[in-house]
């Protein structure tokens with residue numbers, strides 16, 4: 240069992256709803272303080288975005304966060320190296336796009352990228368534009384590097400495909416709440432709970448719902464069926480609008496408190 | 504007979520089951536889009552083998568697009584260059600470029616799939632205009648994503664789309680740039696949000712499988728007609744050299760498909776500022792693996808060209824494969840070369856080519872001058888579109 244899966248399962252076994260905040264690496268100068276602060280505020284893992292020029296699955300907020308990071312000179316490899324100094328009690332999961340994963344170490348392909356993740360202490364990875372069909376080498380190399388490759392399941396995927404995704408995923412299964420790009424939403428999509436319920440019936444892995452979880456109410460509602468939530472744009476929006484890191488840490492703590500009141 | 508055997512002959516075959524031409528192509532998409540592209544592939548395979556679909560498609564090409572487009576012998580240009588130049592006149596196709604060939608195929612497919620809307624990205628605006636046109640014809644709604652920079656430099660086409668009833672959405676990236684790359688990002692994101700209702704009508708031989716293959720098949724008509732017209736017109740039946748410009752590579756792919764199994768030398772011409780074959784590196788963007796202009800930090804760069812339609816940092820996957828196998832030669836020309844060739848062709852033949860097409864012509868002009876093209880050889884150039892949309896740009900460049 241991967242470290243990520245073990246960590247999340249242990250938390251789940253304690254009756255806890257999982258909270259995974261997303262932080263775009265380099266979005267503000269003190270972004271590492273946010274990673275640390277989120278961990279201390281009760282995150283069960285932290286998802287770290289690596290900036291890419293063409294984030295196909297991201298809405299305006301994460302696009303802006305990536306652009307901020309890039310404008311500040313943030314580049315995937317040095318940003319990853321900054322993670323090496325962190326000594327956290329919670330696992331880190333890196334999210335980026337296929338072009339970064341395949342070309343970060345040009346002569347070593349996706350295996351080099353995964354080895355690099357392992358070397359800086361990252362336990363999980365998400366590459367949303369590597370669907371099952373393009374994933375065989377990626378999944379094999381991730382297993383070798385002991386990095387949990389988390390796969391996403393979309394509401395529109397048929398049951399057979401979802402079952403395959405759940406079987407091939409490690410760490411947790413990322414339940415897409417809706418057929419939408421990332422971004423803040425007014426309400427939780429009706430597909431969010433249905434998709435989580437379906438996935439829960441297919442796997443023992445933790446099922447964590449993400450995309451559009453914008454308020455503590457959305458998080459609580461999603462967790463009626465899911466084991467936890469990923470919250471990204473809601474936190475990144477605060478940073479993009481100029482809020483200090485401490486305020487975002489408070490917001491993470493608020494999600495934690497709300498989820499603890501449901502999950503025990 | 505399998506579908507593949509029906510639709511493809513010679514070296515430019517159907518890709519493998521994973522949608523690959525050699526190492527290139529594939530389907531690098533979020534799961535959210537997988538069901539939608541799988542449905543497009545299934546629908547295309549079925550439609551392409553369905554006589555009723557083909558009859559309807561061919562009827563539209565003949566009675567609506569005006570196909571076959573003529574093959575024009577260029578007497579004065581040939582005399583000036585010392586080589587015999589023939590133009591395949593896609594500029595005379597309805598809406599003014601080859602883009603309509605692909606769009607009508609995909610729009611019919613969208614209808615067949617029960618979709619009510621077309622989404623498209625556009626650079627020069629030609630693909631956007633073609634998509635808006637097909638949408639009007641077939642009673643579909645239409646949203647076209649266009650980079651802010653291109654909205655500015657292709658004003659006329661923006662207005663045309665508007666007249667045709669399409670919604671044009673100007674796109675700027677969070678980094679403030681807006682050309683074809685950003686338009687494609689926006690179109691893909693829009694599709695994620697509307698897969699149920701909308702078909703994404705990709706404008707070139709790029710994107711995830713089956714698009715590079717499907718778009719080439721819809722453009723194959725250029726090459727097949729030209730092949731037959733050459734057989735009629737030339738004592739050698741086949742020209743010595745076949746040349747086309749390359750943005751994503753659809754007019755070139757369609758042209759080359761007709762000549763790949765002949766001895767003709769095939770030449771693809773990119774814009775110098777967007778030359779993915781020469782300067783690009785292996786990568787993944789917009790759902791496919793190919794060569795892309797990118798920096799050492801895995802960030803995709805913007806292409807830079809006077810021609811909005813060639814302003815793409817990548818190239819269709821099959822072209823990189825054809826470059827690797829050596830069957831097609833890829834080269835590039837500068838803005839200046841393109842504008843000079845455009846002027847020459849306009850003055851000698853009374854034909855105003857699109858800036859994109861002028862790149863193919865520029866290579867011919869230069870190769871004839873340097874002797875790379877032997878005197879007296881016969882050259883077929885695909886004139887992919889007409890230059891009316893570019894008047895303003897050309898004027899500014901010449902000032």
Ligand SMILES: Cc1ncc(COP(=O)(O)O)c(C=O)c1O
Nearest residue numbers: 629750751752753754812887888
């Ligand atoms: C007239 C014309 N030619 C060529 C192109 C380039 O596209 P492709 O390489 O797919 O033919 C465009 C694209 O906008 C165009 O408008």
